[in-house]
Amino acid sequence: MANNDLKIGKVATVSGEDAEAETRRLRIATWNMDHWKRNVQQRQDGWTKLRDREIADVALLQECVPPSDIHKTHHAYREIGGSRSWGSAVVSFDPSIEVDEIGTVRSRYSPTKFSMLGTYPGSIIVTRLNLADVGSITCVSVYGLINVYSQTTMLRIVADLIPLFDSPDGQRVILGGDLNVTTANNPQHPEFPRYKAILQAVESLGLENVALTAEKKAPSIENCLCGQADCFHLKTYGNFPGTQFDWLYATPELARRCRMIEVLRDSPFDELSDHSPVVAEFDVPIGVPNRMWEPESIVEEMGIRHGEKVQKVLDELIAWAYTKHGKLSRTYKSVSLNRLPTSTGDEPIIWVQLDLKYPDRIQYTFSVNSRGELVIQFQYMIAPYDTDDAKEKMWAKINKIPNIEIPKKLDGRPSFPLASLAAPAAFEQFIAIFDEFIDHTIEQHVHHQNDD
Secondary structure, three states: OOOOOEEEEEEEOOOOOEEEEEEEEEEEEEEEOOHHHOOHHHHHHHHHHHHHOOOOOEEEEEEEOOOOOOOHHHEEEEEEEOOEEEEEEEEEOOOOOEEEEOOEEEOOOOOOEEEOOOOOOOOEEEEEEEEOOOEEEEEEEEEOOOEOEHHHHHHHHHHHHHHHHOOHHHOOEEEEEEOOOOOOOOOOOOOHHHHHHHHHHHHHOOOEEHHHHOOEOOOOOOOOOOOOOOOOOOOOEOOOOOEOOEEEEEOHHHHHOEEEEEEOOOOOHHHHOOEOOEEEEEEEEOOOOOOEOOHHHHHHHHHHHHOHHHHHHHHHHHHHHHHHHHHHHOOOOOEEOOOOOEOEOOOOOEEEEEEEOOOOEEEEEEEEOOOOEEEEOHHHOOOOOOOHHHHHHHHHHHHOOOOOOOOOOOOOOOEEEHHHHOOHHHHHHHHHHHHHHHHHHHHHHHHHHHHO
16 A cells, blocks of 8 residues: 655645645556456456555556455446457545546536546546545546557547536546557657647646656656657557557646656566556645535535525526526527536535526626525626616515515625525515516627627
8 A cells, every 4th residue: 555644745835935735645556457468367466466565546547357346435447348348447545535437527618417438438437536635636547449540549538538627527637548649659650740649639638747747757768769859758568669658647736746757667567467557646735625516516515504495495596597598498599597607615606697609798697605695796797787777676676575685786796595585485586587687688689699
């Protein structure tokens, strides 16, 4: 088991100055275990080494089949199928780190949920590590499946992962695997430009190669075929001089906290697979949970913090937004009410807002904050509710709802307790106001579109 003792390390603050902060050491490995070419004993020996040697807390694995005795809370695995009775996995060897597979994500650009199974299920596995002291970290194991080309597979994998990086789970990501593409070859090779472009596409997701960012870097390939003076390639596959098919990337915050990277090419690994494990060590700050919220989890949290009454009102508001969106979508293709942006961090916040044309413009309506308050977004409203006269009329209607009295802050964001809408009559009055608000906004928007 890798050493996970807490330590004090230098980390950058928001202002850019150095400050002492308590961190957790996290070791992540990626390894193609070469399951299909190994005998039973070699497969067992590979898992024994991962478990018993101080290698990694979490492994991103390809061409593998996890043993049945690894508890379901500590691994996620998918078989590729067909002629491949093995697949990709993320496995935790630290009892304190649980692993959840991420099956779908919600992009910040749409309420639509995107599947994370990918074009070739089993070629990628997307997971969330649950670390109580530092929050969640997303780990992605990638296998560049060769279906005539690994190049086409990798381009599809990058495309499949785009929504992940536009979701809350894309904040802190470590991605690794056997990509089956390499730039550790002759630049004159006809496929070199494609390999380079594919690796750049991986980085375009918002990732950095930790072989470049690690404080302590691993030796690059001696006499690498790339011929570059600043060669950064690691020998992860083959010999004389060998090449790099196995890569580790991280989002910038984690990449900057990579303390070392190494390739384990010594015995017994050279006898257990034709690939060598790549291991990186990160120092992750303690006490930065970076919690990621979705509408469903905010509803649940509101029940925990403020009780069933508040939970029920928020659930009904979200249901109204979805229902209203469904009615609007039958007439207006460029209008939506179901994106429902949410906050990231300790405090859950959800915004109900009208997106106009994907959204070129946003009509703000109201939000619900972590204190269980509903906030009227007067400050940011656009036409036809951008005048004091229109806002005042709306303010007066809201204040006629029983048990609601908000201050006349027409350029601000007045609020009231969400529980005030628990009575069905009060809820219906409130919804009627915003049904009209949205309809009038769309009328204004469509009129301007026609003028254009």
